[in-house]
Amino acid sequence: MEDVFQYIEGHSGMYLDWLIKACNQPSVSAQDRGMIEMKVLVKQFLEELGADVEEIETEGYPIIYGEMDAGKTKTLTFYNHYDVQPEDPLDEWVSRPFESTIRDGRLFARGSADNKGNLIARISAIHAYKEIYGGLPVNIKFIFEGEEEVGSPHLAFFANEHPDKLQTDGIIWEGGSRDAIDKRPHVGLGVKGICYVELTCQGAKYDLHSSEAAIIENPAWRLVWALNTIKNDQEKIMIDGFYDDIVPLSETDKNIIHTMNYNEDKIKEVYGIDGFLKEVTDYKLKERLTAEPTCTICGMESGYTRDGSKTVLPHLAKVKLDFRLVPGQSPDKIATLLRKHLDKHRFEDITIHETHGMVPFNTDPNHAFVDVVLNSVKEVYNEPPVILRNLAGSSPMSKMLEGTL
Amino acid sequence: MEDVFQYIEGHSGMYLDWLIKACNQPSVSAQDRGMIEMKVLVKQFLEELGADVEEIETEGYPIIYGEMDAGKTKTLTFYNHYDVQPEDPLDEWVSRPFESTIRDGRLFARGSADNKGNLIARISAIHAYKEIYGGLPVNIKFIFEGEEEVGSPHLAFFANEHPDKLQTDGIIWEGGSRDAIDKRPHVGLGVKGICYVELTCQGAKYDLHSSEAAIIENPAWRLVWALNTIKNDQEKIMIDGFYDDIVPLSETDKNIIHTMNYNEDKIKEVYGIDGFLKEVTDYKLKERLTAEPTCTICGMESGYTRDGSKTVLPHLAKVKLDFRLVPGQSPDKIATLLRKHLDKHRFEDITIHETHGMVPFNTDPNHAFVDVVLNSVKEVYNEPPVILRNLAGSSPMSKMLEGTL
Numbered sequence: 040m041e042d043v044f045q046y047i048e049g050h051s052g053m054y055l056d057w058l059i060k061a062c063n064q065p066s067v068s069a070q071d072r073g074m075i076e077m078k079v080l081v082k083q084f085l086e087e088l089g090a091d092v093e094e095i096e097t098e099g100y101p102i103i104y105g106e107m108d109a110g111k112t113k114t115l116t117f118y119n120h121y122d123v124q125p126e127d128p129l130d131e132w133v134s135r136p137f138e139s140t141i142r143d144g145r146l147f148a149r150g151s152a153d154n155k156g157n158l159i160a161r162i163s164a165i166h167a168y169k170e171i172y173g174g175l176p177v178n179i180k181f182i183f184e185g186e187e188e189v190g191s192p193h194l195a196f197f198a199n200e201h202p203d204k205l206q207t208d209g210i211i212w213e214g215g216s217r218d219a220i221d222k223r224p225h226v227g228l229g230v231k232g233i234c235y236v237e238l239t240c241q242g243a244k245y246d247l248h249s250s251e252a253a254i255i256e257n258p259a260w261r262l263v264w265a266l267n268t269i270k271n272d273q274e275k276i277m278i279d280g281f282y283d284d285i286v287p288l289s290e291t292d293k294n295i296i297h298t299m300n301y302n303e304d305k306i307k308e309v310y311g312i313d314g315f316l317k318e319v320t321d322y323k324l325k326e327r328l329t330a331e332p333t334c335t336i337c338g339m340e341s342g343y344t345r346d347g348s349k350t351v352l353p354h355l356a357k358v359k360l361d362f363r364l365v366p367g368q369s370p371d372k373i374a375t376l377l378r379k380h381l382d383k384h385r386f387e388d389i390t391i392h393e394t395h396g397m398v399p400f401n402t403d404p405n406h407a408f409v410d411v412v413l414n415s416v417k418e419v420y421n422e423p424p425v426i427l428r429n430l431a432g433s434s435p436m437s438k439m440l441e442g443t444l
Numbered sequence: 445m446e447d448v449f450q451y452i453e454g455h456s457g458m459y460l461d462w463l464i465k466a467c468n469q470p471s472v473s474a475q476d477r478g479m480i481e482m483k484v485l486v487k488q489f490l491e492e493l494g495a496d497v498e499e500i501e502t503e504g505y506p507i508i509y510g511e512m513d514a515g516k517t518k519t520l521t522f523y524n525h526y527d528v529q530p531e532d533p534l535d536e537w538v539s540r541p542f543e544s545t546i547r548d549g550r551l552f553a554r555g556s557a558d559n560k561g562n563l564i565a566r567i568s569a570i571h572a573y574k575e576i577y578g579g580l581p582v583n584i585k586f587i588f589e590g591e592e593e594v595g596s597p598h599l600a601f602f603a604n605e606h607p608d609k610l611q612t613d614g615i616i617w618e619g620g621s622r623d624a625i626d627k628r629p630h631v632g633l634g635v636k637g638i639c640y641v642e643l644t645c646q647g648a649k650y651d652l653h654s655s656e657a658a659i660i661e662n663p664a665w666r667l668v669w670a671l672n673t674i675k676n677d678q679e680k681i682m683i684d685g686f687y688d689d690i691v692p693l694s695e696t697d698k699n700i701i702h703t704m705n706y707n708e709d710k711i712k713e714v715y716g717i718d719g720f721l722k723e724v725t726d727y728k729l730k731e732r733l734t735a736e737p738t739c740t741i742c743g744m745e746s747g748y749t750r751d752g753s754k755t756v757l758p759h760l761a762k763v764k765l766d767f768r769l770v771p772g773q774s775p776d777k778i779a780t781l782l783r784k785h786l787d788k789h790r791f792e793d794i795t796i797h798e799t800h801g802m803v804p805f806n807t808d809p810n811h812a813f814v815d816v817v818l819n820s821v822k823e824v825y826n827e828p829p830v831i832l833r834n835l836a837g838s839s840p841m842s843k844m845l846e847g848t849l
Contacts, residue, residue: 235753244716249766250836252740253732254720259741260675267672270665311649315659327658335657336664337756342743343764348640348799350766351742359748361654361755394753431655
């Protein structure tokens with residue numbers, strides 16, 4: 040592989056130009072900005088690489104599918120996305136979001152990390168390999184969607200309609216990360232699921248003077264009491280059945296968690312905290328982070344929230360809750376259990392708006408492909424990766440892969 | 445008195461002009477706008493009425509004190525204020541806030557109700573009486589402050605420095621109200637006190653991704669749990685000692701509460717509610733409204749509160765709480781008990797910012813002056829007033845009157 044690495048070094052200007060071209064093209068799916076131009080650009084990259092490219096129509100933005108048949112027995116698939124998050128708040132940008140700028144040896148642009156950097160890196164790697172060896176060691180498939188940043192609403196449709204395109208021996212998901220502190224590369228073997236809901240509670244028709252609170256119900260208090268029944272101060276989620284479907288960790292899972300490194304002192308310093316939740320540490324901390332479900336208040340709001348005092352009885356209270364789910368749990372079931380829970384505790388008046396959900400997804404750690412990936416990472420980075428049984432975050436893997444791998 | 449009423453009718457244009465002049469002069473104490481001009485105008489009104497006027501310097505805006513010695517044995521005092529609230533939100537004004545406009549027979553301007561309308565009405569009434577009878581039936585004192593809208597920070601100083609100016613047989617406080625539905629005039633025999641605090645809870649140094657909530661403390665949850673210990677879902681305030689100092693209602697108090705009218709059906713319709721807190725009704729409802737303390741969430745905020753979802757672990761959570769207090773309770777004591785309560789429940793990390801406090805104040809319902817007022821109201825309005833043992837709201841009466849009446 041040394042030849043390939045040298046080729047990449049020698050042509051880094053060209054590969055960087057590819058990345059700059061991708062980053063400078065706005066492609067904000069949430070706002071329908073630049074999506075057609077970006078799709079054309081992505082197709083062009085794949086065609087120039089020598090892939091057979093198909094544009095799969097969906098009711099949203101198309102999925103760009105590419106195939107490079109090297110006549111081999113094994114196939115490797117890459118999932119990436121060509122859309123990016125909106126760039127606001129604009130004031131916070133030091134350079135313009137869609138004009139790539141290099142500062143201190145790093146490239147800054149919206150999407151440079153998520154996910155155009157990864158997309159171009161993969162295309163570049165395959166390009167360099169072909170230049171050196173004239174062919175590929177495996178067949179390659181590319182699945183590039185344009186709606187990851189808006190919840191991948193048509194990825195399941197694609198998977199159902201095109202099972203043949205999902206036939207593969209392994210999929211590398213959209214991106215990678217390195218330890219924020221000691222820089223070792225991560226290999227994640229799955230993602231938590233998510234059930235994101237907004238609860239609202241309504242009192243009177245409009246805000247009243249707070250003196251009326253003696254006789255008029257306050258939705259902010261009702262929401263506080265309802266939340267208090269959902270999770271107690273020991274961090275236990277009190278919804279009946281919440282933990283029932285969780286698949287217990289295997290010995291292999293636990294061993295993987297044991298090997299994960301986590302620099303507790305450094306994280307405490309960076310985040311400015313004295314300790315971790317429930318004072319967990321070491322194995323238990325890593326298990327919570329990667330393999331336990333959560334219930335998080337992501338936002339709450341009621342009444343007067345600006346500076347100073349205003350004597351108001353709010354008419355509305357809202358909270359955004361995010362449940363991170365682990366294998367066995369599903370967002371639909373959790374939303375149903377939450378509704379039952381609220382009803383049981385006489386909070387029938389609290390409304391649940393489900394905003395999005397993703398099923399957790401896990402790779403079998405004993406799958407042969409896992410070893411291939413781990414060894415490749417070790418070879419490239421000259422050190423063993425940090426293996427995460429699960430990422431603490433979520434991603435739409437299950438929408439495409441459920442029942443596939 | 446019929447002559448006086450007729451005089452007022454005949455000169456209503458002139459009295460209206462006085463009101464317009466007062467309303468068109470901005471006097472926003474919170475923003476130091478127009479205060480000197482307004483003070484000059486108020487002095488001028490009193491001088492033209494024939495009062496001996498003194499400007500009492502304070503560290504804030506002066507108190508304008510006026511005296512009309514009619515050589516009588518009895519003295520009546522009026523408390524009013526010449527400052528107004530800021531006029532925002534400006535967009536919501538149909539006409540300009542400091543340009544009085546008459547629509548549908550009503551005058552609209554900032555301060556027309558609170559409190560320039562009352563201030564000018566009193567001056568006008570005395571003027572008309574003097575025009576008809578040539579003299580006054582009682583001595584009159586005026587206490588006009590310029591800082592009511594910012595918490596009357598120098599009213600206690602005035603009371604301590606000028607006990608002679610407080611010598612009187614009765615004080616009419618700043619304004620009056622009428623039943624919102626059947627329009628009967630109110631006579632209030634006191635006000636609840638208030639202890640307004642803001643609680644803040646801090647987690648990490650900055651907002652984190654919500655996947656970190658598995659191991660990093662969420663200040664929004666801590667605040668929810670803390671609030672849940674402060675008041676339970678039976679509306680009982682759980683702070684040790686909170687109710688201890690409350691002076692029980694006398695039989696007279698209870699009788700007054702019984703006579704108060706309150707149109708429950710109409711209020712339910714206007715506010716768009718199905719029922720009252722804890723399903724109270726009739727006497728119990730009126731007692732809660734006028735004679736029981738409260739603990740109200742006036743505002744709370746944490747994390748992401750705009751539309752849609754954002755997976756964030758907030759680093760800060762805030763709540764604004766207003767305790768309405770009844771005779772026997774004091775804001776200082778309540779703030780102290782709240783601190784003890786939070787510490788006892790291991791919420792030492794939650795900070796209390798005290799924003800303002802007012803001691804409750806009550807008139808002895810058996811005081812002779814009460815009957816004078818009730819009979820006068822009956823004569824003017826041709827119907828008996830609604831007597832409120834206490835207003836549900838608060839006002840700085842105690843700052844001036846504690847130990848006086």
